[in-house]
Amino acid sequence: xxxxxxxxxxxxxxxxxxxxxxxxxxxxxxxxxxxxxxxxxxxxxxxxxxxxxxxxxxxxxxxxxxxxxxxxxxxxxxxxxxxxxxxxxxxxxxxxxxxxxxxxxxxxxxxxxxx
Amino acid sequence: xxxxxxxxxxxxxxxxxxxxxxxxxxxxxxxxxxxxxxxxxxxxxxxxxxxxxxxxxxxxxxxxxxxxxxxxxxxxxxxxxxxxxxxxxxxxxxxxxxxxxxxxxxxxxxxxxxx
Numbered sequence: 235x236x237x238x239x240x241x242x243x244x245x246x247x248x249x250x251x252x253x254x255x256x257x258x259x260x261x262x263x264x265x266x267x268x269x270x271x272x273x274x275x276x277x278x279x280x281x282x283x284x285x286x287x288x289x290x291x292x293x294x295x296x297x298x299x300x301x302x303x304x305x306x307x308x309x310x311x312x313x314x315x316x317x318x319x320x321x322x323x324x325x326x327x328x329x330x331x332x333x334x335x336x337x338x339x340x341x342x343x344x345x346x347x348x349x
Numbered sequence: 350x351x352x353x354x355x356x357x358x359x360x361x362x363x364x365x366x367x368x369x370x371x372x373x374x375x376x377x378x379x380x381x382x383x384x385x386x387x388x389x390x391x392x393x394x395x396x397x398x399x400x401x402x403x404x405x406x407x408x409x410x411x412x413x414x415x416x417x418x419x420x421x422x423x424x425x426x427x428x429x430x431x432x433x434x435x436x437x438x439x440x441x442x443x444x445x446x447x448x449x450x451x452x453x454x455x456x457x458x459x460x461x462x463x464x
Contacts, residue, residue, distance in 0.1 A: 238391075267451070276355075276437060276454040277392070292451060324391050326452075338382065338452065340391035 237261040240325050240341035247315040247348045255310040255344050257325030263339075265328045266308040270294065270321040271343075277324065283308055315348045322346070351376045355438050355455030361463040362428045370458040371422040372438035380441040381414050381421040382452070387434045395436075396423070433460050 241256045259266065267282035269292075279292030283302040297319060299311040308327075312319060322345050328338040355372045362368055372381070380399055384392035396407050398414035398421060405412055411424045421440070425432055438455040 269454075274456060276353075276456040277439075277452075279451055279453070282451055293453075338394060340384075340393070342391045343389070 238325055238327050238339045238341040240323075240344050242344060243342070244345045245347070247312070247346065249315060249317060249348060251315050253312050253315065255312075255323055255325075255346070257308045257310065257327075257341060258306050259308075259325075259327040259339070260306065261327065261329075261339070262305060263327040263329050264305070266302065267292070267326045268298070268300065268308070268310045269324045269326065270319075271324060272321050280310065280323075312346075317348045320346060320348045351440075351442070351453055353438055353440055353453055353455040355458055357458055358456070359459040359461065361461050362432065363463045364429060366428050368425040368428050368432070368460065369422060370436060370438075371420060372440070372455045373420040374440065375419065376442065377418040378440035378442050379418065381412070382439040382441070383410075383412050383421070383423045384437045384439060385434050386437065386457075392437055428460075430462060433462055435459050 238259045264285050268280040269277040271277045278294050280294055280298050281300040283289045286302050286305050289300050289302055302308055322343050324343050325341040326338055353372045353374050382397050383395045385395050386392045396405050396412040401418045402416045403414040409426045435457045437457050439452045441452050
């Protein structure tokens with residue numbers, strides 16, 4: 235998992251609390267995204283960004299905010315945590331989706347439990 | 350929305366056996382990717398496919414981009430114990446308006462060792 239750093243690795247939140255999952259990449263990648271992984275569901279796209287200042291919603295964006303003020307960082311904010319947001323979160327980055335020879339890198343994951 | 354149907358959901362392997370798994374969809378994609386995920390880790394890219402009909406190998410792994418662009422398979426030859434894990438297919442479509450496409454994932458194939 236070269237170059238994509240996620241923090242924290244583990245977090246327990248109470249319902250209603252807010253928090254930010256941090257993601258940073260040092261590969262000067264244009265494209266960054268956040269996924270959540272739930273048992274039997276694979277990975278589902280929450281939000282993505284094609285460059286600094288540009289973000290868009292994925293498949294499951296409700297309850298999450300993102301921003302991309304720099305190329306390197308793409309934090310994911312949970313505004314008011316709910317038990318349904320208990321999941322494993324993965325940040326990913328790539329030079330560009332779909333380009334021949336492109337590689338998509340994932341972070342090591344953040345395990346979030348909302349009680 | 351678009352979906353990837355990955356099969357089988359799980360399989361048991363005995364060392365030395367060949368393994369096959371596939372992903373199908375009713376949608377057309379222009380990129381197919383295969384990832385492996387070990388417990389507690391993020392997905393790691395195994396093989397990337399960018400052209401219909403493309404057959405690509407990475408050691409004992411071989412993957413093909415289906416000629417219809419709606420499917421892909423992954424074969425593992427002469428399996429070894431460290432092959433256990435969860436394998437995900439992922440596919441990307443390009444928005445022809447110029448914006449980036451996004452990855453969607455299959456639900457995974459879990460490889461375990463035969464008892």
